Amino acid sequence: MCPLPDADASSPDFDCLVFIGRFQPPHLGHLAVIHEALKRARQVIVLVGSAWQARSLRNPWRFDERRRMLRNAFDADDNARLEIVPLLDALYNNDVWVRDVQRKVRDIASPSQARLPRIGLIGASRGQSSYYLSLFPQWESVSVPMVEGISASQIRERLFRSAIAAADYASAGASHDLPPGVVKSIKGFLESEAFEELVEEQGLLDQYRQAWAQAPYPPVFVTACAVVVQSGHVLLVKRTAAPGKGLYALPGGFISPQERLLDACLRELRERVRLKVPEPVLKGSLRGQRLFDEPHRSWRGRTLAEAFYFALRPEQQLPQLKPVKGGDHARWVPLADLEPDALFEDHFFIIQNFLGLPADFSGP
Incomplete structure (x- = not known):
């Protein structure tokens, strides 16, 4: 990881910084990384993983919904420097996935003054979920301090445990984890048929887990x-x-x-x-x-x-x-x-x- 130098708006450290995540949903921790990237680079590419996946408890929102939530969290000037691009998973072939990332960045990154752009990867390191930071040795890596106490998986659990719990969270606790535009989008999502289906799936999953609760080891x-x-x-x-x-x-x-x-x-x-x-x-x-x-x-x-x-x-x-x-x-x-x-x-x-x-x- 390269250390974060002092920001200088007139001379950014990078031509382009790349941030990869699933953003299910986009939360304040994600925004902290993107804001830091906007300070450090002329251009920021946000690659949204698990694009074109069917809705599930792990991936409740489609790419266009996540892109809209991300766009709504930034003003017009910041959005003009943001490229938000879908990224298809390649679960069983890292080389295919790495090639896709390389090609997307190559096609988007703007050269600066007739020279190759200086590109970096930015992220808040969180173990396995940020393993990609080590897959691109040709790019510098920038580490941003994590925002403690915010977890996308915990947010999803609060939303899909029940309709009542979701409404309570959206009205009270969500503002501690999510930007206002995302809270508004989620409140609208709670009225959808897709939300009802995911709550049903969560209920089935809870029953499934309960059936194996007394097993001496986690079932495989x-x-x-x-x-x-x-x-x-x-x-x-x-x-x-x-x-x-x-x-x-x-x-x-x-x-x-x-x-x-x-x-x-x-x-x-x-x-x-x-x-x-x-x-x-x-x-x-x-x-x-x-x-x-x-x-x-x-x-x-x-x-x-x-x-x-x-x-x-x-x-x-x-x-x-x-x-x-x-x-x-x-x-x-x-x-x-x-x-x-x-x-x-x-x-x-x-x-x-x-x-x-x-x-x-x-x-x-």
């Missing part, structure tokens, strides 16, 4: 899922219940105690989507297998997913899918129609891992 769950591709289509199911109601997901589920992982995957294809492909053909089409273990990948807690990639031989007709009464709806989805914010949890990134889908998604 293991699931198996299938990435089945044929003729430019991937097999997905549309969830009919919370969490993730209305989102697409890979077919899969929990393994049984006496079951091998591949057998669990094949069982889910047979029972959940009734895929009309013989099991020997599926086994002969297996092209890859990987464990996906990002710690925050699932709402239910620590959940490992073993995914199997089946590449079926191209055919004029896609294999039939027989509906299961009362179950999720299965369908073949063209690869061109895959959008991160339409898929459950990290399933887009699982598909991306096997198929090499572009990482520079730019939104609809």
Whole structure:
């Protein structure tokens, strides 16, 4: 980390400072970093991570909502020097994510007097959540003192525990954590259907945790899922219940105690989507297998997913899918129609891992 020199408005220390975060929601700690960046640089790039993610308890607000909240926290002069840009996650490939950050900064950073711009990364170091500060050795790093007592995860917990608790927090405690414009935006969000769905998910999560409260150790769950591709289509199911109601997901589920992982995957294809492909053909089409273990990948807690990639031989007709009464709806989805914010949890990134889908998604 480079030390913060005395600020001089007439001669900024950097041409460009970059601040990366999820801003779920933007709070006073985030604003302290951006204000410091505006003192130190001619231009500030705010990269908003987890863009185009489906709404969840961890990511309640979409990119455009977070950008609006950030813009509302600054005056016109500051906004003229701020670039707020979406950044897609790449959960299982740091190199892809780093390349995306490098390209966005390269394309935005303005040269100064016909020389390469002096670029730095700025942030309030908080362990694992700020690991990116060490991933860009070509840029200087600037550390800003943390604003103590403010946590985005705690803010989200207060908001989604119940509608009554959220209203109380928005009316009384939120002003200690959030700028006025963000408080106003959140009060409006409390009237939305999306808020009601997230409160429902929080209730389900609380029940889930209560069921395991007496376990001697924190539970770790293991699931198996299938990435089945044929003729430019991937097999997905549309969830009919919370969490993730209305989102697409890979077919899969929990393994049984006496079951091998591949057998669990094949069982889910047979029972959940009734895929009309013989099991020997599926086994002969297996092209890859990987464990996906990002710690925050699932709402239910620590959940490992073993995914199997089946590449079926191209055919004029896609294999039939027989509906299961009362179950999720299965369908073949063209690869061109895959959008991160339409898929459950990290399933887009699982598909991306096997198929090499572009990482520079730019939104609809």
